[in-house]
Amino acid sequence: MKLPIVKSPLSFSRQAQPDSTNPAQHPETMLASLQAMAEEKRDTAMSETQLIQDEDDGLQVSWTADEERALVRRVDLLVMPLLILGFFALQLDRGNIGNAMTDFFLQDVGITQYQFNIGQQLLSAGIVLLEIPSNLLLYRIGPAVWIGSQILAWGFVATFQAFQKGLGPYLATRLLLGLCEAGFIPAGLFTITRWYKREETTTRFSWYFIGNLLAAACSGLVAYGILHLRGVCGLAGWQWLFLIEGIFTILVGILFICLFPLSAENxxxxxxxRYFSEREAQILQQRVLRDDPTKAQKRKNVSWDEIKATFTNWRLLPHLFMTFLGLAPASTMGAYAPSLVVSFGFDRLKSNAMTSVGAWCLLVTNIIWGTVADRLRLRGAMVFLGLLVFWGFTLGNRLLIESTNSNLRFGILTAALAFQVTWHPVNGSWLAINARTAGERSVTMALLIMSANISGIIGSQLFQAEDAPTYRKGWTAIICLVSASLAMSILANLQYWLLNRFQNRKGEARYQY
Known part of the structure; x- marks a missing residue:
């Protein structure tokens, strides 16, 4: 395609000299008019061709809209699948213990349900402890080496947890697994912001979480098959589950380190x-910086001022409270969904496959939420709507705890699983686009996922053995938590609306919501 020629104001002035004999045409007025015409001409040309000036080396990079779309598609096929695959492995190793419980895991290891819950809390605590340090290392080392090393580390822990026996090894394994997994999710979110523009981010965040949701959808089906290996080579079904899925994670880690690009700049x-030419790399970098100059990463480390600014940013509070309040019920249902289905009267092993129905539905709803939020640029509204729908289905589960209609109870539980976290990736994108610098964005993503894992600490204790099988107190607590999270989403929207009204009076930049 032939690129249109963008003419400078000077070249326009040479083509249309003012008539000096006409007193109506003052030279200064005519020059200003011609400059305005040139600017209008340039804007028209820029709709098809963008000109970016690289101030460092004086090089001028031009590209067409079609060329940019083609490059973004290549990024989608290179960066996103590897991140999604890593998230898939993470959720397999983090969540397969819920499937193991249906294969006499508690009895074989020799722990109680209360002790099982403590182990789940230690997993979340381990992630929270190293979330921010992990993202600081990511900022310095880069995603290819750091994220890949994390995948390998938790892959080995996940594999060898197949041989745990007793309370001590169980608790140590859950804590170590959490420490090794710490930082992976915010690292992926931050990496996505380095490759995509703001209006592209929410959709990619939602696709990133597809790795998590796809693992939840597949884990029940995979577990249904693997758990039938009980007795082979003298191992329990849950031991085969940990071994096979752990080895898979190790292979994913090796693949990630070998294939993931070092950065958008390199x-x-x-x-x-090498996946892109030097010119294409410049386009990838400059198109993101042109869209959001705060993404310029001028240092190899996050400054103390950026860390301080993030921790004193009161606007984050509604987002963080919303996260751990709203995700606590999701973590409970993720761990106990197979056991709940068994309590409805369905087969022990079949329950693992049945719970995957809601997870498969969540794949679709999650992408819909992210795509609509990007298209309409209504992230706050979509967060509120997602929590509202989830609240309605959790209420339905609470009202049906005494029902003898097994199919109805399974249907409402499945609907709740299908909408439990649609709002979470959108909330992450909402925070990311309002961060003021790359360093703040990195720490903010870490704080968001810390809040998500604090929810795991809360959620792991909502269902207690003495409350089984209806879990009356547990479901009541879930309703209260989701209601509070819904209130936080309203507060988050309200704060940006009020701040933007104030910013408009001062003529300052607006917050996006």
């Missing part, structure tokens, strides 16, 4: 595979 893998 899109080369650690093995030397």
């Amino acid at each position: 899109p080369v893998s650690i093995l030397g595979l």
Whole structure:
């Protein structure tokens, strides 16, 4: 395609000299008019071709809209699948213990349900402890090496947890698994912001979480098959589950390190595979910086001022409270969904496959929420709507705890699973686009996922053995938590609306919501 020529104001002035004999045409007035015409001409041309000036080396990079779309598609096929695959492995290793419970895991290891819940709390605590340090290391080392190393680390822990026996090894394994997994999710979110513009971010955040949701959808089906290996080579079904899925994670880690590009500025893998030309790399970098100059990463470390600014940013509070209040019920249902289905009267092993129905539905609803939020640029409204729908289905589960209609109870539980976290990736994007610098964005993503894992500490204790099988107190607590989270989403929307009204009076930049 032939690029249109963008003419400077000077070249326009040479083509249309003012008539000096006409007193109506004052030279200064005519020059200003011609400059305005040139600016209008440039804007028209820029709709098809963008000109970016690189101040560092004086090079001028131009590209067409079609060329940019093609590059974004290539990024989608290179960066997103590897991040999604890593998230898939994470959720397999984090969540398969819920499937193990249906194969006499508690009895074989020799722990009680209360002790099982403590182990789940330690998993979340381990993630919370190292979330921010992990993201600081990511900022310095880069995603290819750091994220890949994390995947390998928790993959080995996940594999060898197949041989745990007794309370001590169980608790140690859950804590170690959490420590190794710490930082992966915010690292992925921050990495996405380095490759995409603001209006592209929410959709990619939702696709990133597809790795998590796809694992939840597949884990029940995979577990249904693997747990039938009980007795093979003298191992329990849950031991085979940990072994097979742990080895898979190790392979994912090796693949990630070998193939993931070092950065958008240097899109080369650690093995030397170059995915984009030098010009294409400049386009990828400059299109993001043109959209949001705060994404410029001028240092290899996050400054103390950026850390302080993030921790003193009171606007984050509604987002963080909303996260751990709203995700606590989701973590409970994720761990106990197979056991709940068994309590409805369904087969022990079949329950693992049945719970995957809601997870498969969540794949669709999650993408819908992210895409609509990006298209309409209504992230706050979509967060509120997602929590409202989830609240309605959790209320339905609470009202049906005494029902003898097994199919109805399974249907409402499935609907709740299908809408439990649609709002979470959108909330993450909402925070990311309002961060003021790259360093603040990195720490903010870490704080968001810390809040998500604090929810795991809360959620792991909502269902207690003495409250089984109806879990009356547990479901009541879930309703209260989701209601509070819904209130926080209203507060988050309200604060940005009020702040924007104030910013408009001062003529300052507006917050996006």
